[in-house]
Structures are given as C-alpha cells and as structure tokens.
Amino acid sequence: MARRAVDVPALVESARAGSPRAVARLISLVEDAHPALREVMAALAQHTGRARVVGLTGSPGVGKSTTTTALVSAFRARGARVGVLAVDPSSPFSGGALLGDRVRMQDHALDPEVYIRSMASRGHLGGLSWSTPQAIRVLDAAGCDVVLVETVGVGQSEVEVAGLADTSVVLLAPGMGDGIQAAKAGILEIGDVFVVNKADREGADATVRDLRHMISLGDRTEPGLWRPPVVKTVASTRTGTDEVMAALDKHHAHLEASGDLRRRRERRAADEVESIALASLRSRFGDVAGDVRLGALAARVVDGELDPYAAADALVDELTA
Amino acid sequence: MARRAVDVPALVESARAGSPRAVARLISLVEDAHPALREVMAALAQHTGRARVVGLTGSPGVGKSTTTTALVSAFRARGARVGVLAVDPSSPFSGGALLGDRVRMQDHALDPEVYIRSMASRGHLGGLSWSTPQAIRVLDAAGCDVVLVETVGVGQSEVEVAGLADTSVVLLAPGMGDGIQAAKAGILEIGDVFVVNKADREGADATVRDLRHMISLGDRTEPGLWRPPVVKTVASTRTGTDEVMAALDKHHAHLEASGDLRRRRERRAADEVESIALASLRSRFGDVAGDVRLGALAARVVDGELDPYAAADALVDELTA
Numbered sequence: 001m002a003r004r005a006v007d008v009p010a011l012v013e014s015a016r017a018g019s020p021r022a023v024a025r026l027i028s029l030v031e032d033a034h035p036a037l038r039e040v041m042a043a044l045a046q047h048t049g050r051a052r053v054v055g056l057t058g059s060p061g062v063g064k065s066t067t068t069t070a071l072v073s074a075f076r077a078r079g080a081r082v083g084v085l086a087v088d089p090s091s092p093f094s095g096g097a098l099l100g101d102r103v104r105m106q107d108h109a110l111d112p113e114v115y116i117r118s119m120a121s122r123g124h125l126g127g128l129s130w131s132t133p134q135a136i137r138v139l140d141a142a143g144c145d146v147v148l149v150e151t152v153g154v155g156q157s158e159v160e161v162a163g164l165a166d167t168s169v170v171l172l173a174p175g176m177g178d179g180i181q182a183a184k185a186g187i188l189e190i191g192d193v194f195v196v197n198k199a200d201r202e203g204a205d206a207t208v209r210d211l212r213h214m215i216s217l218g219d220r221t222e223p224g225l226w227r228p229p230v231v232k233t234v235a236s237t238r239t240g241t242d243e244v245m246a247a248l249d250k251h252h253a254h255l256e257a258s259g260d261l262r263r264r265r266e267r268r269a270a271d272e273v274e275s276i277a278l279a280s281l282r283s284r285f286g287d288v289a290g291d292v293r294l295g296a297l298a299a300r301v302v303d304g305e306l307d308p309y310a311a312a313d314a315l316v317d318e319l320t321a
Numbered sequence: 322m323a324r325r326a327v328d329v330p331a332l333v334e335s336a337r338a339g340s341p342r343a344v345a346r347l348i349s350l351v352e353d354a355h356p357a358l359r360e361v362m363a364a365l366a367q368h369t370g371r372a373r374v375v376g377l378t379g380s381p382g383v384g385k386s387t388t389t390t391a392l393v394s395a396f397r398a399r400g401a402r403v404g405v406l407a408v409d410p411s412s413p414f415s416g417g418a419l420l421g422d423r424v425r426m427q428d429h430a431l432d433p434e435v436y437i438r439s440m441a442s443r444g445h446l447g448g449l450s451w452s453t454p455q456a457i458r459v460l461d462a463a464g465c466d467v468v469l470v471e472t473v474g475v476g477q478s479e480v481e482v483a484g485l486a487d488t489s490v491v492l493l494a495p496g497m498g499d500g501i502q503a504a505k506a507g508i509l510e511i512g513d514v515f516v517v518n519k520a521d522r523e524g525a526d527a528t529v530r531d532l533r534h535m536i537s538l539g540d541r542t543e544p545g546l547w548r549p550p551v552v553k554t555v556a557s558t559r560t561g562t563d564e565v566m567a568a569l570d571k572h573h574a575h576l577e578a579s580g581d582l583r584r585r586r587e588r589r590a591a592d593e594v595e596s597i598a599l600a601s602l603r604s605r606f607g608d609v610a611g612d613v614r615l616g617a618l619a620a621r622v623v624d625g626e627l628d629p630y631a632a633a634d635a636l637v638d639e640l641t642a
Contacts, residue, residue, distance in 0.1 A: 041628035049625050134629075262623070269629065270619035274606055276633035281602050281641075285595055298591035302583070304370050307362035308454075308590065312597035319602075320641050 006036040012043040015142045023115050023142045030134040031119060041134065044141040049265075051083070051140035052252060055165030057151045062173040063197040066235040068150045072108050073238070074245050075146050082108075083139030083147040084116045087132055115139060130279075132164050133272045164268055166261060167251045169193045169244070172211065174203035188214055191228050193247045199232035199240065208232060226254050284319060327357040333364040336463045344436050344463045351455040352440060362455065365462040370586075372404070372461035373573060376486030378472045383494040384518040387556040389471045393429050394559070395566050396467050403429075404460030404468040405437045408453055436460060451600075453485050454593045485589055487582060488572045490514045490565070493532070495524035509535055512549050514568045520553035520561065529553060547575050605640060 006029065014022035029037055054071070056064055068084060075082045108114040119135060132149065139147045149165055170191035194215070196207050211230050229247045233240030255261035285294045297311040306314075327350065335343035350358055375392070377385055389405060396403045429435040440456060453470065460468045470486055491512035515536070517528050532551050550568045554561030576582035606615045618632040627635075 038628075038630045041630055045622070045628040045631075046625045049623060265623045266616065266619045269622035269632075270615050272629045273618055273622060273632040273636060274603065274615060276629055277606065277636045278599055278603060280633060280637050282595065282599060284641075285598065294591050294595060295587065297594055298587045301366070301590035301594060302370060302586045304367045307359075307366040308593045308597055309359045309362055310366075311590075311594040312601055315594060315598045316601050319598075320605075 006034070006040075008036055008039045008043060012040065012141070015138065016047060018112070018143065020112065020115060023138060024117065026138045026142075027117055027119065027135050030131050030138065033131075037134065041137065044137055047141040048137050049140070051136070051144045051147045053136055053140075053147045053149065053164065053166045054248060055149045055151065055168040056171060057168065058171030058173075062171040063235045064150050064171055067169075067171060067195065067197060067233065067244075068148055069108070070233075070235050070238050070241045071148060071244065071248075072114060074241050076108070076111065076113065080145040081113045081143050082115070083136075083142070083144035084108075084114070084150065085132065085135055085139070085147065086116070086118045086150045115142070115144065130272065130275050133268060136164065163190075163271065166255060166264060167192045167248055169195055169248070171195045171197055172207060173198045174201045174207045192226065192251050193244065194228055194230040195233055195240075195244055196230060197233050197235050200234050204232060224258070226251065226258075226260075281319065285315060327355070327361075329357055329360045329364055333361065333462070336459065337368060339433070339464065341433065341436060344459060345438065347459045347463075348438055348440065348456050351452050351459065354452075358455065362458065365458055368462040369458050370461065372457070372465045372468045374457055374461075374468045374470065374485065374487045375569060376470045376472065376489040377492060378489065379492030379494075383492040384556045385471050385492055388490075388492060388516065388518060388554065388565075389469055390429070391554075391556050391559050391562045392469060392565065392569075393435060395562050397429070397432065397434065401466040402434045402464050403436070404457075404463070404465035405429075405435070405471065406453065406456055406460070406468065407437070407439045407471045436463070436465065451593065451596050454589060457485065484511075484592065487576060487585060488513045488569055490516055490569070492516045492518055493528060494519045495522045495528045513547065513572050514565065515549055515551040516554055516561075516565055517551060518554045518556050521555050525553060545579070547572065547579075547581075602640065606636060 011022050011025060015026055026040060028034075029040060056068055056071075058064055065086075068086075072082050072084060108116060117135070119131065136147050136149065168190050170193070172194065174196065194211055196204055196211065198204070208230050215228055215230070229250075231240055231243045231247055233244060235241070252261075255264070294315060297306065297314060300306040301308055301311050332343050332346060336347055347361060349355075350361060377389055377392075379385055386407075389407075393403050393405060429437065438456070440452065457468050457470065489511050491514070493515065495517065515532055517525055517532070519525070529551050536549055536551070550571075552561055552564045552568055554565060556562070573582075576585070615636060618627065618635060621627040622629055622632050
C-alpha cells in the first residue's frame with residue numbers, strides 16, 4: 001500500500017506544542033493502523049500518564065453528548081485542557097467530522113484547549129482494545145489533563161470502553177426496568193458513577209431507587225471498597241453537573257488512595273500489549289516453514305487426519321520451538 | 322474448577338450410534354469450553370467431513386425459524402439426517418431449551434433423525450469462530466447429512482457465521498431499502514442464495530429487483546463464477562421451498578465442481594486452528610519467566626519507559642526465542 005510519508009518527530013513536536021492539526025493527524029494514524037504508529041507511540045511514551053481518563057457510556061438517547069458537553073465546560077472552568085473521544089464501535093466509517101449529536105459539542109469547537117474527535121473503531125484488528133487506548137495516549141501526550149471517552153453503542157462495547165477508563169460513568173434515563181436492563185447488559189459491574197439524566201421526567205426517582213437497590217445487591221459493599229453513587233441530572237440545563245464533577249473527583253481520590261489507579265492503568269496497558277503481541281504472532285502463522293504451516297494443517301483437519309487442537313499445537317510448537 | 326468427569330470414548334460412541342442425549346452432551350461440552358473437548362475433537366476427527374453445512378441468516382422477523390423448519394422437512398423427505406444449530410451471538414445465556422421462535426421447530430422435535438439445538442456463543446474465547454465449528458463437527462460425526470446453522474442477530478455475527486457454512490442463505494423480507502441495508506451490512510458479499518420471504522406482502526417484487534440489481538453490481542458476474550439466485554418464498558405455507566432446495570443443490574454442485582467446497586472448508590479449518598493457537602499462546606503470556614512478563618511490561622508502559630509496541634515485541638521475543 002502506498003501511504004503518505006509521515007515526519008513523526010515533527011508531528012509529535014507539534015502535537016505536544018498544542019497544534020490541533022497535529023493531534024488530529026496522529027489520531028488519524030491510529031484509526032488507519034498506519035505503519036508509522038510504532039514510531040509515534042515510541043516518541044509519545046515518555047510524555048504519557050498524566051491525563052485522567054473518564055469514560056461515559058449508556059444507551060442511545062440518554063444524553064451522552066449533552067452530558068459530555070456539560071462536563072467539558074466544568075473542566076474548562078477549572079482551566080483544564082480537555083480531550084474528547086466519541087467512539088462509535090458500530091460504525092465502519094471514520095469520524096473527524098462532527099455529525100449528529102456531535103454538533104451540540106460545537107459549544108467548544110473554537111476553544112483551543114479542547115480537542116474533540118469522533119472515532120470509528122470497528123473493523124480494526126484488535127478493535128477497541130487497540131485503537132482507543134492509542135488515541136487516549138495521543139491526547140495525553142498532547143497535554144490534556146482530562147480525556148473524556150464517550151461511547152456510542154450498547155452491550156459488549158460499553159464494557160470494553162469502560163475497561164479503558166480510570167473512572168467509568170454510566171448514564172441512564174428514567175424508564176421502566178432500567179436497573180434490570182443495566183444488570184443484563186453487565187454495566188452495573190463497570191459503573192464507578194451512575195448518572196440518571198433527564199431527571200425532570202417522570203420515573204426518575206424510581207430509576208434512582210432501582211439502581212441503588214441493584215448496586216446494593218452487588219459485591220461492592222465491603223468497607224474500603226468504592227460504592228458507586230447515583231447522581232440525578234438534567235444535562236441540557238446543566239442541573240446536577242456540579243454533583244457529577246464532585247463524584248468524579250471523589251472517585252479519582254479513591255483511586256489514588258487505594259492504589260486502584262495504578263492497577264487499572266497496568267491492566268489497561270497489559271490488554272493493549274497483549275493485543276499487539278497477538279496480532280504480531282498471528283501475522284507469523286502464515287510464514288511458518290515446512291509442512292506444518294497453517295494452510296497445510298487446515299487441509300489435514302479437513303481430511304480428518306488431525307483435529308483442530310492437534311493442528312493448533314503443531315502450529316504453536318513450530319512458532320515457539 | 323471441579324468439573325464432572327467425562328467418559329469421552331463412550332460418549333463419542335453413543336453419539337455416533339445416534340443417541341440424541343450423547344449429541345446434546347457433546348455440544349454442551351463445546352458451549353462450556355470443557356477441558357475434555359480436546360479429547361472429544363481428537364476422537365471425532367476421522368468421522369467428520371461428510372455433512373453439508375448450510376447457514377441461514379437475516380434480520381429479526383424475516384422468518385428464519387419458519388424457513389429452517391421448512392428446509393428440515395424438505396431434507397427429511399429425502400431421508401437425510403438433519404442437524405439444526407440456532408446460534409445467538411448476542412445472548413450470554415446457553416440454549417438447550419427451545420425458546421420463542423424455536424417452539425415452532427417442534428414440528429421436528431420428536432423425529433429421531435433431527436437434532437435441534439440452540440446455542441449461545443458470546444463470551445466464548447474465540448466466539449463464533451470457535452464454538453460453532455466445533456458443534457458442527459459434533460453433528461457431522463453423529464451422522465448428520467445436513468447441518469443447518471441459523472443465526473439470530475445482525476451485522477458482524479452474520480458475516481462470521483456465513484464464513485462457517487458451505488452455502489450461505491441470506492433471508493430478507495419485503496420492505497423499503499432492503500437491498501441497501503443488505504449492502505451496508507456486508508451480507509451481499511456473503512450470500513450464495515438470497516431468499517425474499519413473506520413474498521405475499523406488498524413490495525416483494527421490488528425487493529427482488531432491488532437485490533438482483535445490487536448483486537449485478539457486484540464482482541461476481543464473470544463466467545464460471547457463481548451468481549447468487551434470488552428466490553421468493555412464503556415459508557409459513559411452504560411456498561417456494563422446492564425452489565430454495567433446488568438453489569441449494571445447484572450451489573452445492575457448483576462448489577464441488579469448482580473446488581470451492583474444499584477451499585471453503587480449508588479456510589474454515591484454518592480459522593479454527595488459528596483461534597485455538599492464539600488462545601494457547603495467550604495463555605502463555607502470563608507464564609513467561611523473568612522481568613519481561615506481561616505484568617512487568619505493562620508497569621513499564623504505565624511508567625512511560627516503554628511504548629506498547631516495544632513491550633509487545635519483548636513479550637513475543639521471549640515466547641518465540
């Protein structure tokens with residue numbers, strides 16, 4: 001593939017100096033799984049580890065973008081530099097452009113201390129576990145104090161994105177059986193802070209009660225463990241934003257005091273390293289010499305001479321001998 | 322983990338003799354990713370390779386179960402032994418029980434020559450690419466002449482399941498923009514036979530035209546290449562089932578004559594071997610000795626001493642040195 005040549009040192013230098021164009025270009029390299037990423041990540045490494053990473057997730061329509069916008073304003077009021085990644089795991093199209101809900105974030109579009117970026121992640125080798133942490137790394141190295149990762153989508157992808165954040169915010173809106181829905185989707189376990197948005201609507205208090213009850217049934221009620229708060233908001237009028245910020249700060253302090261911040265970040269890095277290593281090993285399967293190559297092994301499986309486990313053993317043995 | 326001991330030779334013997342209980346138990350071992358699977362697959366290998374594998378996929382509500390039931394009847398009328406796997410990639414719950422649409426398949430529930438099984442696949446290491454081919458292997462070795470794999474769900478999972486079949490049937494129902502929807506979902510490329518079900522509804526002819534047009538725009542119009550037919554059915558009254566069967570037979574004959582059957586099966590086996598090998602390699606990451614173990618590498622990434630690529634290189638080097 002012919003690719004545009006990339007002057008990595010210059011690009012990293014510009015991004016660190018605060019150029020939105022350079023940051024955008026680096027994130028595009030991440031989206032494209034560009035060969036220069038290796039050099040980019042090597043250059044960024046020593047400048048990472050400062051940013052707080054806050055994930056926001058929830059079903060479509062609960063007000064994720066509005067909430068993100070409110071949080072951006074609140075962090076900006078403190079003088080923080082803020083990065084926003086809007087990740088759509090269901091979209092095969094890359095972002096860059098501000099579409100749909102993104103448009104509302106134009107409140108901050110002209111603020112040089114705010115980077116906003118929509119990102120597709122599906123179709124990447126390694127999916128979310130690869131591209132999103134790399135984009136976070138770019139924003140971190142570019143001097144963002146906070147990176148907000150907003151996930152569009154439901155189910156497994158929410159859980160994956162939550163694994164990438166220091167603090168995961170789960171958004172819900174009033175409605176029947178939300179607590180049960182959350183439990184089924186596995187998001188009760190991953191939320192550090194729960195926000196019931198659109199709290200001016202009927203049923204908000206029931207949803208809050210429902211959630212608190214579900215949380216109390218969980219395993220997280222031991223002394224010293226974090227008990228996720230449930231905060232009511234009306235993000236469109238910024239009602240409750242201060243309470244959300246307070247909950248975020250409290251959780252961050254808990255993470256630091258307990259050592260969980262370090263543990264979460266190490267786990268995140270381990271996942272990232274592992275997916276890169278697996279992709280690297282996978283690329284070697286086709287290259288293994290002799291009659292134990294993957295294609296030849298597959299033929300013997302089709303013939304019933306080998307079962308898939310024995311074939312996999314042969315492949316691994318050849319690779320690791 | 323304490324697990325019930327499994328007498329694999331006896332179980333495989335019973336399954337091959339036609340015991341539905343033994344077949345069900347073997348598929349449960351697949352769902353559970355039971356340690357005995359390795360021995361099971363080794364015992365089954367020499368008895369596999371006979372079954373025709375037909376995948377059925379389509380959005381919820383197009384009539385997959387009804388179509389599957391009609392096809393089971395048609396294959397039974399020829400005296401074939403039939404296996405049905407209803408795979409739900411979005412469900413974390415295992416099947417076994419016949420739920421919802423499955424109930425309709427009770428037409429065949431008492432027929433000893435028909436095995437029907439609902440299967441969850443999400444959450445498995447390796448997902449569909451692992452558990453579904455293993456279940457197909459069980460049914461194949463148990464003497465099924467045909468295995469119908471019905472996928473509940475949309476999007477990526479459809480494409481994955483299609484990769485597991487010899488012949489992929491894509492179902493649609495009349496409705497606006499179905500051809501476009503199909504193109505977006507990537508299922509135009511994977512369908513070998515297209516069925517427009519509920520063809521007594523308004524818009525059926527338009528959907529057929531739409532589909533034929535989209536197919537004609539594809540790359541598959543060269544001489545000698547398979548041109549997917551579009552068949553109209555009303556599965557609930559068995560209207561059009563003979564035409565679907567004729568299309569399936571024609572495609573199977575094409576696969577055999579062109580060598581594509583062998584190629585598809587080798588590719589399927591290669592995917593299966595590869596995912597088992599990757600899982601095996603992954604399990605070793607934690608065991609690598611010395612200071613380059615995954616955890617230690619992750620800590621250095623968090624400290625900014627290493628970037629994820631360099632850490633992955635160190636991990637792979639240690640493993641393959």
